[in-house]
Amino acid sequence: MTSQRTRERLIQRLMEQGITNYSVLDVIRTTPRHAFVDEALAHRAYEDTALPIGWGQTISQPYIVARMTELALQAGRPNKVMEIGSGSGYQTAVLSPLVGEVYAIERIKGLLDRSRERVRALRLRNVQLRHADGLDGWADKGPFDVILGAAAPEVIPPALLTQLAPGGRLILPVGGVDQRLVMVTMGADGPETTHVENVKFVPMLSGTERG
Numbered sequence: 633m634t635s636q637r638t639r640e641r642l643i644q645r646l647m648e649q650g651i652t653n654y655s656v657l658d659v660i661r662t663t664p665r666h667a668f669v670d671e672a673l674a675h676r677a678y679e680d681t682a683l684p685i686g687w688g689q690t691i692s693q694p695y696i697v698a699r700m701t702e703l704a705l706q707a708g709r710p711n712k713v714m715e716i717g718s719g720s721g722y723q724t725a726v727l728s729p730l731v732g733e734v735y736a737i738e739r740i741k742g743l744l745d746r747s748r749e750r751v752r753a754l755r756l757r758n759v760q761l762r763h764a765d766g767l768d769g770w771a772d773k774g775p776f777d778v779i780l781g782a783a784a785p786e787v788i789p790p791a792l793l794t795q796l797a798p799g800g801r802l803i804l805p806v807g808g809v810d811q812r813l814v815m816v817t818m819g820a821d822g823p824e825t826t827h828v829e830n831v832k833f834v835p836m837l838s839g840t841e842r843g
């Protein structure tokens with residue numbers, strides 16, 4: 633059920649949905665998504681769907697991981713990437729081979745501890761994980777070429793914009809009930825926002841949880 637054929641079917645589906653970046657498709661093909669969910673759900677790991685990972689959170693749908701990663705790479709290979717809401721660590725693992733460094737933040741300690749083990753097992757050496765509130769960003773590691781969020785704040789957090797490098801891009805779901813994925817590019821004349829598509833993410837919450 634985690635066979636090569638099941639994985640190929642997922643890649644096929646992502647291509648049908650408009651994912652065209654072959655580096656992204658290749659990384660999704662080779663990243664063991666079944667290792668990022670509980671064993672009881674491993675047989676569903678290559679379905680194009682979000683799945684529960686505990687603490688009321690979900691591992692992102694492969695389509696949205698592919699789409700956001702594609703947007704992250706659109707202007708060439710980014711050097712420094714900050715990820716907010718790393719959850720299971722799946723998006724983190726997909727980014728790792730495609731960028732210079734990944735700085736990933738998660739507010740729930742229990743999730744972070746598990747993803748730390750996965751990152752170690754997969755030997756992703758360019759990944760740093762931090763237990764913190766991503767609404768504040770990670771100022772001392774910035775500025776970032778890309779900031780990618782996997783949870784939706786009501787409005788774009790101002791701290792994140794100040795941590796974008798010139799030409800950098802923030803890729804983030806924004807909103808409450810009606811969410812949209814936006815991409816903010818930091819141009820010479822200030823930030824420029826484009827609407828990518830409507831999405832459904834868990835909310836970006838302030839503070840941290842020790843559980």
Ligand code: SAH
Binds near residue numbers: 737764
């Ligand atoms: N890409 C992850 C998505 C996990 S769901 C995956 O595929 O597993 C989104 C995650 O964002 C949750 O784990 C949630 O705890 C986290 N999150 C929400 N608000 C946050 C914040 N302010 N700072 C850091 N993480 C946050």
